[in-house]
Amino acid sequence: MTPAVAHAARGYLLLTPAMAVLAFTMAAPLGLLLAYSFWTQHGLVVDTRLTLAAYAAILSDPGFALVFLRSLAIAAMASLAAIVLAYPVAWFIAFRARAKFLWLLLVTIPFWTSYLLRVFAWKVILGYNGVINSGLMALHLVATPVTFLLYNPVAVVLTLIHGYAPFAVLPIYVSLEKIDPSLLEAAADLGDNPAKRFFRVTLPLSMSGVIAAFVLIFIPATGDYVTPSLVGGANGLMIANLIQAQFGRADNWPLGAALAITTIAAVSLLCVLAATGARRAASRIR
Amino acid sequence: MSSPPLLEIRNLTKRFKDRPAVENAGFTIARGEFFSLLGPSGCGKTTLLRLVGGFIPPDDGTIFIDGEDVTTRPPEKRLVNTVFQSYAIFPHLDVAGNIAYGLRSEGVAAAERERRVTEALHLISLSGYGRRRPHELSGGERQRVALARALVKRPKLLLLDEPLGALDKHLRESMQIELRQIQREVGISFLFVTHDQEEALAMSDRIAVMQHGRVLQVADPKTLYDAPNSRAVASFIGTMNFFHGRVIGSDGAAVVVDLPDFGRLPVPKNGGDNFAPGTMVTVAIRPEKVTLSPVPAPGSVEGRIASITYLGDRSQIKLAVGTGKIPVTAILPQEQSIQPGADALYVSMPAVSILLLRD
Ligand SMILES: Nc1ncnc2c1ncn2[C@@H]1O[C@H](COP(=O)(O)OP(=O)(O)OP(=O)(O)O)[C@@H](O)[C@H]1O
Ligand SMILES: [Mg+2]
Numbered sequence: 001m002t003p004a005v006a007h008a009a010r011g012y013l014l015l016t017p018a019m020a021v022l023a024f025t026m027a028a029p030l031g032l033l034l035a036y037s038f039w040t041q042h043g044l045v046v047d048t049r050l051t052l053a054a055y056a057a058i059l060s061d062p063g064f065a066l067v068f069l070r071s072l073a074i075a076a077m078a079s080l081a082a083i084v085l086a087y088p089v090a091w092f093i094a095f096r097a098r099a100k101f102l103w104l105l106l107v108t109i110p111f112w113t114s115y116l117l118r119v120f121a122w123k124v125i126l127g128y129n130g131v132i133n134s135g136l137m138a139l140h141l142v143a144t145p146v147t148f149l150l151y152n153p154v155a156v157v158l159t160l161i162h163g164y165a166p167f168a169v170l171p172i173y174v175s176l177e178k179i180d181p182s183l184l185e186a187a188a189d190l191g192d193n194p195a196k197r198f199f200r201v202t203l204p205l206s207m208s209g210v211i212a213a214f215v216l217i218f219i220p221a222t223g224d225y226v227t228p229s230l231v232g233g234a235n236g237l238m239i240a241n242l243i244q245a246q247f248g249r250a251d252n253w254p255l256g257a258a259l260a261i262t263t264i265a266a267v268s269l270l271c272v273l274a275a276t277g278a279r280r281a282a283s284r285i286r
Numbered sequence: 287m288s289s290p291p292l293l294e295i296r297n298l299t300k301r302f303k304d305r306p307a308v309e310n311a312g313f314t315i316a317r318g319e320f321f322s323l324l325g326p327s328g329c330g331k332t333t334l335l336r337l338v339g340g341f342i343p344p345d346d347g348t349i350f351i352d353g354e355d356v357t358t359r360p361p362e363k364r365l366v367n368t369v370f371q372s373y374a375i376f377p378h379l380d381v382a383g384n385i386a387y388g389l390r391s392e393g394v395a396a397a398e399r400e401r402r403v404t405e406a407l408h409l410i411s412l413s414g415y416g417r418r419r420p421h422e423l424s425g426g427e428r429q430r431v432a433l434a435r436a437l438v439k440r441p442k443l444l445l446l447d448e449p450l451g452a453l454d455k456h457l458r459e460s461m462q463i464e465l466r467q468i469q470r471e472v473g474i475s476f477l478f479v480t481h482d483q484e485e486a487l488a489m490s491d492r493i494a495v496m497q498h499g500r501v502l503q504v505a506d507p508k509t510l511y512d513a514p515n516s517r518a519v520a521s522f523i524g525t526m527n528f529f530h531g532r533v534i535g536s537d538g539a540a541v542v543v544d545l546p547d548f549g550r551l552p553v554p555k556n557g558g559d560n561f562a563p564g565t566m567v568t569v570a571i572r573p574e575k576v577t578l579s580p581v582p583a584p585g586s587v588e589g590r591i592a593s594i595t596y597l598g599d600r601s602q603i604k605l606a607v608g609t610g611k612i613p614v615t616a617i618l619p620q621e622q623s624i625q626p627g628a629d630a631l632y633v634s635m636p637a638v639s640i641l642l643l644r645d
Contacts, residue, residue, distance in 0.1 A: 185341050185374065186374035186435075188341075189388075190391055190436075191388050200387075283378070
């Protein structure tokens with residue numbers, strides 16, 4: 001072994017424990033899932049001959065496509081909104097805050113409560129006898145509680161934003177924190193006012209953080225199961241609910257597996273597209 | 287009516303947590319002048335430069351650029367550009383993008399912009415480097431890009447904060463020449479910060495020497511070297527011998543000073559300063575002005591050779607005179623040799639070369 005190879009090998013050695021865990025908890029189940037998606041199931045009997053039947057079933061039913069696209073749209077909206085809300089917070093902490101650590105700690109406070117409880121909180125806020133309705137009634141703005149607040153895609157987006165926005169603050173903060181303040185001084189020196197400085201220096205240099213935030217939120221949001229179950233209603237159902245149904249009541253594991261694999265593929269593709277798109281857009285800023 | 291100086295600062299003061307970093311600074315810079323700020327680390331050079339650039343507001347004082355009071359203007363509204371100590375090259379833009387940055391900000395048309403960027407690349411001898419990324423450049427090349435980026439804006443005044451500090455001696459010397467040449471070519475004023483006195487002496491039309499936030503003296507290099515106005519300036523620029531003494535009287539254009547190890551010495555008054563008898567003064571002389579001879583001469587004293595340092599074209603020699611508490615440093619040119627075995631020389635200080643500084 002040359003020293004360089006030995007050096008690299010030692011690096012991989014460090015990865016081994018994590019790799020071993022991942023092999024059992026990630027790779028094996030994923031492989032099984034992939035296999036299942038090419039199998040068929042008749043009652044309790046699983047037919048392990050390889051076929052594309054499950055994928056054909058997905059394509060033939062526009063209901064799947066609807067839920068699928070709705071999931072991606074909801075997740076995209078939630079991620080973008082979370083980023084828009086988180087960016088100013090991250091900017092403040094990186095450039096203006098004195099007690100940075102304290103602010104970062106405050107940002108993580110929502111995580112001190114379980115995600116489930118936070119979703120329930122939104123039910124309490126948006127529900128029939130909820131905070132908003134009580135308020136409206138007390139002000140005599142409505143006679144009977146309004147019902148359009150809960151059990152729809154908007155409620156899902158709202159809850160997802162609240163749940164995931166803190167995840168956006170951290171990567172954006174890290175990328176902003178790395179920006180050398182003298183670059184902003186140089187931009188001012190060369191004639192840029194504060195707004196131009198932001199769009200020409202700060203934004204392109206923090207794009208990696210924005211992309212990280214998007215990926216970090218978009219992936220789990222697309223596959224979120226709890227939120228649509230609790231606040232989504234029939235019109236707010238997402239792909240995870242559908243997948244869960246296949247493994248549960250519908251008892252069609254190959255179809256569930258095919259849906260999961262399709263989702264993974266679509267989300268990965270979209271993340272790559274979004275990341276390259278954002279990076280290219282940033283590099284076009286001059 | 288004569289035109290106003292390009293830059294004038296008056297009573298400029300900046301404090302950080304009540305500690306002054308720049309105190310009551312004032313000077314003017316003329317059009318086309320190469321003006322240096324020289325002083326030890328931490329004396330407030332960068333702070334003064336940042337005040338002029340508009341990056342920090344002064345606590346007191348006024349800044350005029352071309353006769354206009356710009357004290358409260360933000361940097362983007364001052365006709366001044368800066369070459370930062372750290373270069374501050376934009377990492378997300380290529381070399382051409384960096385140089386064009388300020389032109390885009392002004393809204394210069396694409397064709398004109400391109401022309402000026404090409405011109406600037408030529409000026410810094412980096413033609414063809416336009417598409418390079420900053421991380422593909424050497425330190426010296428990056429420094430030149432920072433210079434070009436500021437120069438294409440055609441500012442009235444260019445501020446440079448130790449731009450050659452990160453370069454090795456060889457590159458620094460060639461960049462000094464190049465920088466001076468560029469400055470003459472484009473004809474704009476430079477406010478150049480350095481803590482290297484040789485660099486300042488070699489490049490500047492005039493130099494402001496700073497210490498502890500104060501401007502001690504503003505003068506051309508020769509005056510600073512030959513007639514420093516204070517002990518601090520004299521010791522910061524070049525090597526200097528200092529002796530303490532007491533004024534015992536005056537003799538026409540000279541005052542007579544009593545130096546412990548040299549006896550009485552007439553020293554030219556050097557300006558209108560009035561030194562009353564009894565005043566404690568510092569007498570200073572450059573090593574190369576001290577004359578040495580193997581035989582006694584009128585007014586000379588015996589100096590025992592303490593050390594000789596060979597410096598190539600000359601030797602530096604330290605001699606102990608009288609009680610020997612304060613050694614005298616002198617320079618021995620190569621052609622003047624010391625007889626082997628000699629352990630003493632006769633030291634004299636020509637009156638015309640002696641400086642009188644108030645303590
Ligand atoms: N932002 C700041 N906050 C507090 N003190 C500061 C700040 N900037 C500078 N100082 C202090 O002001 C003094 C002057 O600093 P300045 O950077 O102007 O020195 P300098 O002459 O440029 O030194 P160098 O040659 O090392 O670059 C120093 O004592 C420094 O510690
Ligand atoms: Mg400095």
